[in-house]
Amino acid sequence: MSRSVKLAVIAGDGIGPEVVTEALKVLxxxxxxxxxxxxxxxxxxxxxxxxxxxxxxxxxxxxAIIEHDAILLGAVGGVPGDPRLKNANIERGLLLKLRFSxxxxxxxxxxxxxxxxxxxxxxxxxxxxVVVREGTEGPYVGNGGAIRQGSPHEVANEVSxxxxxxVERVVRYAxxxxxxxxxxxxxxxxxxxxxxxxxxxxxxxVTEVAAEYPDVAVDYLHVDAATIFLVTNPSRFDVIVTDxxxxxxxxxxxxxxxxxxxxxxxxxxxxxxxxxxMFEPVHGSAPDIxxxxxxxxxxxxxxxxxxxxxxxxxxxxARVSAAVTADISARTTSGTGAAEPRSTSAVxxxxxTRLTD
Amino acid sequence: MSRSVKLAVIAGDGIGPEVVTEALKVLxxxxxxxxxxxxxxxxxxxxxxxxxxxxxxxxxxxxAIIEHDAILLGAVGGVPGDPRLKNANIERGLLLKLRFSxxxxxxxxxxxxxxxxxxxxxxxxxxxxVVVREGTEGPYVGNGGAIRQGSPHEVANEVSxxxxxxVERVVRYAxxxxxxxxxxxxxxxxxxxxxxxxxxxxxxxVTEVAAEYPDVAVDYLHVDAATIFLVTNPSRFDVIVTDxxxxxxxxxxxxxxxxxxxxxxxxxxxxxxxxxxMFEPVHGSAPDIxxxxxxxxxxxxxxxxxxxxxxxxxxxxARVSAAVTADISARTTSGTGAAEPRSTSAVxxxxxTRLTD
Ligand SMILES: CC(C)[C@H](C(=O)O)[C@@H](O)C(=O)O
Ligand SMILES: CC(C)[C@H](C(=O)O)[C@@H](O)C(=O)O
Numbered sequence: 001m002s003r004s005v006k007l008a009v010i011a012g013d014g015i016g017p018e019v020v021t022e023a024l025k026v027l028x029x030x031x032x033x034x035x036x037x038x039x040x041x042x043x044x045x046x047x048x049x050x051x052x053x054x055x056x057x058x059x060x061x062x063x064a065i066i067e068h069d070a071i072l073l074g075a076v077g078g079v080p081g082d083p084r085l086k087n088a089n090i091e092r093g094l095l096l097k098l099r100f101s102x103x104x105x106x107x108x109x110x111x112x113x114x115x116x117x118x119x120x121x122x123x124x125x126x127x128x129x130v131v132v133r134e135g136t137e138g139p140y141v142g143n144g145g146a147i148r149q150g151s152p153h154e155v156a157n158e159v160s161x162x163x164x165x166x167v168e169r170v171v172r173y174a175x176x177x178x179x180x181x182x183x184x185x186x187x188x189x190x191x192x193x194x195x196x197x198x199x200x201x202x203x204x205x206v207t208e209v210a211a212e213y214p215d216v217a218v219d220y221l222h223v224d225a226a227t228i229f230l231v232t233n234p235s236r237f238d239v240i241v242t243d244x245x246x247x248x249x250x251x252x253x254x255x256x257x258x259x260x261x262x263x264x265x266x267x268x269x270x271x272x273x274x275x276x277x278m279f280e281p282v283h284g285s286a287p288d289i290x291x292x293x294x295x296x297x298x299x300x301x302x303x304x305x306x307x308x309x310x311x312x313x314x315x316x317x318a319r320v321s322a323a324v325t326a327d328i329s330a331r332t333t334s335g336t337g338a339a340e341p342r343s344t345s346a347v348x349x350x351x352x353t354r355l356t357d
Numbered sequence: 358m359s360r361s362v363k364l365a366v367i368a369g370d371g372i373g374p375e376v377v378t379e380a381l382k383v384l385x386x387x388x389x390x391x392x393x394x395x396x397x398x399x400x401x402x403x404x405x406x407x408x409x410x411x412x413x414x415x416x417x418x419x420x421a422i423i424e425h426d427a428i429l430l431g432a433v434g435g436v437p438g439d440p441r442l443k444n445a446n447i448e449r450g451l452l453l454k455l456r457f458s459x460x461x462x463x464x465x466x467x468x469x470x471x472x473x474x475x476x477x478x479x480x481x482x483x484x485x486x487v488v489v490r491e492g493t494e495g496p497y498v499g500n501g502g503a504i505r506q507g508s509p510h511e512v513a514n515e516v517s518x519x520x521x522x523x524v525e526r527v528v529r530y531a532x533x534x535x536x537x538x539x540x541x542x543x544x545x546x547x548x549x550x551x552x553x554x555x556x557x558x559x560x561x562x563v564t565e566v567a568a569e570y571p572d573v574a575v576d577y578l579h580v581d582a583a584t585i586f587l588v589t590n591p592s593r594f595d596v597i598v599t600d601x602x603x604x605x606x607x608x609x610x611x612x613x614x615x616x617x618x619x620x621x622x623x624x625x626x627x628x629x630x631x632x633x634x635m636f637e638p639v640h641g642s643a644p645d646i647x648x649x650x651x652x653x654x655x656x657x658x659x660x661x662x663x664x665x666x667x668x669x670x671x672x673x674x675a676r677v678s679a680a681v682t683a684d685i686s687a688r689t690t691s692g693t694g695a696a697e698p699r700s701t702s703a704v705x706x707x708x709x710t711r712l713t714d
Contacts, residue, residue, distance in 0.1 A: 139551070140551055146554045151521065154558055155520050160515040194448065194496070201503065224608075224609035228613040231610065245551075253588065
């Protein structure tokens with residue numbers, strides 16, 4: 001008997017539709033032999049939709065999305081500086097709205113430097129770590145305000161909100177991830193010497209939960225020091241657990257050292273499964289190269305691997321990862337040294353071929 | 358007629374005293390021929406002092422320091438995890454207390470990759486930029502609190518406070534710096550898509566002040582994207598202006614790509630000259646290597662160059678920079694390739710010799 005998975009697809013703006021097309025091809029190919037079918041609903045959301053209708057994400061959109069088992073998102077956001085988008089904050093109104101409404105308290109971002117992939121680092125060593133970024137608290141809560149806006153006496157505040165409940169659940173998830181990895185190492189990254197209240201909370205919870213995971217070795221780094229180690233000794237990291245904003249910053253840096261944002265996948269996960277989780281490449285909509293088959297769909301395809309894993313289809317997930325690894329190593333070793341640039345769909349096709357041959 | 362400068366010296370903890378000794382030797386040598394004398398007062402402050410007396414920074418200490426024209430600081434902070442320091446936050450109680458009390462609203466942090474210095478980047482290109490970090494606002498204000506501490510219902514908040522007054526004065530300073538540099542480029546780094554209130558304020562002030570500096574080219578990067586460019590294309594940066602927390606993170610990364618924290622100097626500046634400015638290496642007290650003449654005093658010595666410049670002694674400042682540049686290039690080209698490790702005082706002596714020969 002075949003299980004049916006309702007998948008909401010938000011292709012979005014810019015290169016989003018192109019990379020999602022390839023991701024869906026791969027999803028299909030990887031699950032051909034599995035007892036599962038995907039029932040897709042395409043949602044037109046993002047800057048394009050806003051420019052046409054004035055809506056970013058309506059209550060009806062959200063209600064419809066919640067009916068799904070999972071979400072695949074390409075990228076959202078219009079051309080930077082477009083005056084028509086001035087009053088539409090697509091990031092807060094769509095992307096963060098989904099993450100918060102669907103209680104995506106784990107933002108999972110693996111960083112792997114695949115063999116042969118160039119890194120900006122002279123001696124990257126082995127890069128294979130996962131950032132478990134908190135997704136529903138911290139400075140991202142939108143709890144800010146300003147008075148006397150536009151005047152020389154303006155005061156603008158932003159409140160970072162952190163709860164024991166919110167920190168504990170993500171920390172526990174991170175320990176589970178660490179427990180299941182070979183090196184079993186967890187690094188808390190924060191800025192406890194300056195942000196003493198939120199920092200103490202994170203530190204306390206990590207210490208408390210650590211007692212339940214005696215096999216996991218725990219250490220701590222200030223966020224500023226963590227950026228140094230990411231470029232001088234990335235191999236020291238196995239699992240990083242950190243708050244929403246620090247996670248945002250560290251994962252872009254992590255992507256940069258491990259082959260670029262074109263390879264970085266992410267899962268916005270609600271581990272309770274009360275709401276659909278959402279899988280998306282870390283990259284943005286890159287409107288400058290959109291529609292020209294120039295985008296690398298690998299990050300979107302690796303996000304499909306995370307999606308499959310979340311759905312319990314771990315064999316299919318492993319097949320996608322293996323096909324991507326093989327594709328990447330073929331790119332970098334194919335004869336002349338410099339890889340030929342391939343179109344977005346050529347990359348998708350090559351990975352599909354590996355899955356179906 | 359010779360001018361007398363009252364200099365408060367806070368050697369501090371760990372390697373602080375060692376690097377300050379060398380910095381003072383260099384200060385003396387560089388100003389021998391200048392119509393200036395330095396009148397030094399040594400302040401015993403830091404973890405060592407706290408362990409002896411229980412005081413971090415008394416009102417009397419602060420009042421005495423304020424009587425000086427400038428401050429040279431080595432490094433403060435005890436052995437991480439020392440239980441006796443648990444309730445003494447030396448960072449907030451001393452370092453940040455000085456920066457805030459003395460209205461150090463500009464935290465100036467140049468990054469230069471000197472010829473021959475190894476960088477973790479495979480192709481660093483030319484690295485020569487300055488970060489102008491705000492020093493008295495943002496998430497550093499200490500405006501946080503927690504309820505139900507220690508319980509599963511704890512809530513811990515941190516408030517980032519940003520004012521038009523505070524942002525404008527540092528932005529104006531950054532434009533002045535950019536105006537006086539060859540490339541005249543200024544990049545605002547923030548996270549305007551998420552921190553919309555503080556982000557709008559920063560964006561508005563930069564746009565307003567930019568109108569007065571038509572020669573300066575301005576652009577904007579989100580903080581996450583800025584970390585990517587710092588490792589993939591650092592040459593794109595000339596002057597970065599950013600908030601207190603983003604500046605903290607970016608300057609450690611900047612130090613890492615430009616030869617390490619052993620070379621990174623900083624000035625905590627009160628441009629109004631109502632209070633003494635404070636010059637310090639970016640590195641910490643490194644208690645693990647303290648007292649063994651293993652620390653590189655170069656960052657402290659380059660902080661002396663910033664101090665001299667602040668005092669209007671720009672010739673002496675330039676001589677210190679030139680002597681450091683020459684010393685660094687001698688380290689990296691001296692015969693065998695691998696530089697011999699020199700003691701802390703040997704580095705200071707070598708730079709002094711270049712200044713006095
Ligand atoms: C687009 C933006 C709101 C988002 C974030 O800050 O989380 C992005 O940078 C990311 O990392 O997914
Ligand atoms: C020690 C700490 C409070 C300080 C900061 O965060 O500003 C340090 O990291 C720095 O950059 O000078």
